[in-house]
Amino acid sequence: VKSSIIDKEAVHQVVSLLLDAEAAEEESPSSSHSSIRVVDAFLIPKFRYDPIKKHFFQHAGSLPIHGEASAKAALYRDRLLLLFQRVSRDQHFIKPAFDTDVDTSPSCQLSTIQSLVGQRGRRWVMGVISQLEDGHFYLEDLTAAVEIDFSKAISFDLIAYYLEKRAVNDMFVILSDIWLDNEQKVMEKLETVLNGFENVEIVPSLFVFMGDFCSHPCNLSFHSFSSLRSQFGKLGRMIEAHPRLKEQSKFLFIPGPNDIGPSTVLPRCALPKYLTEELQKHVPNAIFSSNPCRVKFYTQEMVFFRQDLLYRMRHSCLIPPSTEETDDPFEHIVLGDRSEQKAFKYTGITCFNPGSFSDDSTFVAYRPCTQEVEFSAL
Template identity: 55%
Template sequence: MSSKMRNKVQKKFNMRGYKLKMEALTEILGFIGRFPDAEEEALDLLLDELHNVSLKSSILDKEPVQRVVALLLEAEAAAEESPTTSGHGSAASASALRIIDAFDFPKFRYDAIKKLFHKYSGKLPIYGDAPAKVTLYRDRFMLLFQRLSRDPHFSRPVFDSDMSDYGSFQISPIQSLVGQRGKRWVMGLISQLEDGHFYLEDLTAAVEVDLSNARITTGFFVENTIVLAEGEMLMDGIFQVKTCGFPPLEDREKSLAMLAGLDFFGGGSLTKEEMVRLAELERGAVNDMFVILSDVWLDHEETMEKLEIILNGYANENVVPSLFVFMGNFSSHPCNLSFSSYSSIRSNFGRLGKMIADHQRLKEHSRFLFIPGPDDIGPSHALPRCSLPKYIIEEFQSHIPNAVFMSNPCRIRFYTQEIVFLREDMLYKMRRSCLMPPLTEETSDPFEHLVATIVHQSHLCPLPLSIQPIIWNFDHCLHLYPTPQTLMQIVLGDRSEQKAFKYTGVTCFNPGSFSNDFTFVAYRPCSQEVELSAV
């Protein structure tokens, strides 16, 4: 193998965050040497599959590489034995789909001095200490502040340029408001430090605010949201807010350029050449489709009957869906301390597994992803939630061994497209926690207000921790930066009807509650087309 290929292998693995020992490099070169006309594709496939393997370290030795190579060669042999028909999904599509658990998301912190992000490499305990809670808010604030600092309306003109030529508004630290007169722009987090008294906090200080006469923008303004406010200090030390809105968005390409190749999403960094190649493959994946269902109550007979109809329908199509996503809750009763029928949930999953296995084409050519809901079995109601326990899913996996059980939230990379899944009753909680009625000039649809809030906040759940607990050390799992192309914001169907909405280029939708009104969504990632469906 040439030194050029050896260097290319090491470079690609370095970009994905791996370091190769000599024996691992030898094993990789031996594998791609089997495909003299498709070395690049073989290497990409190996990297994709390696990402799904549980690794003890980012320094790779021979053993994990050998394991993945053996699986790929076995799959190749199986493909040669069974001829491919036009009704089956392509191998390229299968390898293009990468599912990422929340507890595997990389964590980055912003250095305000060097003005760059650096990856956090330490071990994150589930139970954080007191400083971890402070860091949670600091990281959220800095994520939006560094984005705002590049906005031409809020950045200082260079040298001696006239600010009026740029329409710039300077952001004042809250600490500097004392003794100031006239209008000022500040950026801060809304908090309630005293009962009935609201404050804006930044990294320098906190100031009590009067929001009673504030003119607001689209979205839900709740505690913990970070806002830009224009106003002036009153004699009694209260900041009278005249205008209040969320930090402006930044073009995704501009954010990616600033990150300089850092992998915020968790699917591995891609070179420009890889992005171009994958984009072309994505445009050609016209037959790929994801079917998403939420609130699949396995103990509800009518739900199972309707699910059987859906499986029968897709099994008889010329091309079966690439992916089925089943979102919780998976039981019609909350799995709390009074719930004692865990064995019945286990048997219900076994029944679902047998139902899917009876549709041979779906079993062989579709993938199945399961994401727990807020009332499913788990150690707590805090986000992110871990995947369903092994005891519950054992019977199901005996029928469908390649099914994937992930955390809530979780992420998917399909070729170049980044997709985020969250299953939480967000709309209901946001509306109850709203500090002031949302603006109705642009839209009166609550779902559109919800989408605007989470996209501008770059966070899936900007609610007070008292309303929706979050594991302090894993708050980064809920960040949305850079903004993904497709955000699947899932809420309880009995709280919010089935919806699809595109906001600033981000496709967002709610599939509805399958067990209540039998609605679901068919999503075509190639065209970002959302088909609102029902049975």
């Protein structure tokens, strides 16, 4: 009789198979590309699950910029329904068609929390962990909520953790303020940076170029769009002249606060195709994402945000900033600011500013395996 319980030996066998597959792909230049995912704020389709008809339907029409008061509750409700239907389709949670099948194929049928009242024995429930009271956690579904104890809880992501720790050679290079119209101060030094990484033994997995990409604000008085387009093409030819970087590295472009866009409202959409299509011809691995955007690397989730926050906050500051800690779901935050380089830990989150490449030729090399931030400058 097959058991539905997974023991330690079975887990180690699965991990060993995955590690062997990962080792077999290490010789391929694109092996690290599959571990990096860029999440654009505007390219995520919105689907909802209908529990009555039991099918998905895509949201039609435009989404409002400012959500209503019920939007937050709807977010968690839709997420719960999405995961609930997925678990319910698993063979271990499907209700047997006939009572005679119970003995031969044990079922772990999900029950609602409200149905636990007056019941004994083992029951399988699914819900959202919420903190309805300070210091007290509850498991909540659409019917009721029950308090839970986390004192003996164990949480781990074993497979992704092993794969992440094996990626000792992965490195992200982050540069901010790449003024393409500044030939002597910026472009020549950028070529020096690319030359240096072209000659290393293992090239970086990801280059992150954050705006602004022009020394002049791209507002209504800016009319040099054709010139900026050709400068992006020149950057593409510069990257193409480094064959190892072109083939083995990804290039992520994030617009700055003064780059061209429909508005200055956050999140800002990616750079328009008119400016970037020449660069895309020379660099197929180029990715143009929103500001801010997320980059997922195995178990880590990094947020890249380009905005002159320090100047804005200090300019409008009436009371000194608070040092009170707050909860945040992200593990790493990259704040592209024109202020000096800085790295610090805040509530366990790694935050760092790569500095301004156009002002003082500073940038950052980040190693996700060890979570080390290396400040660099020319």
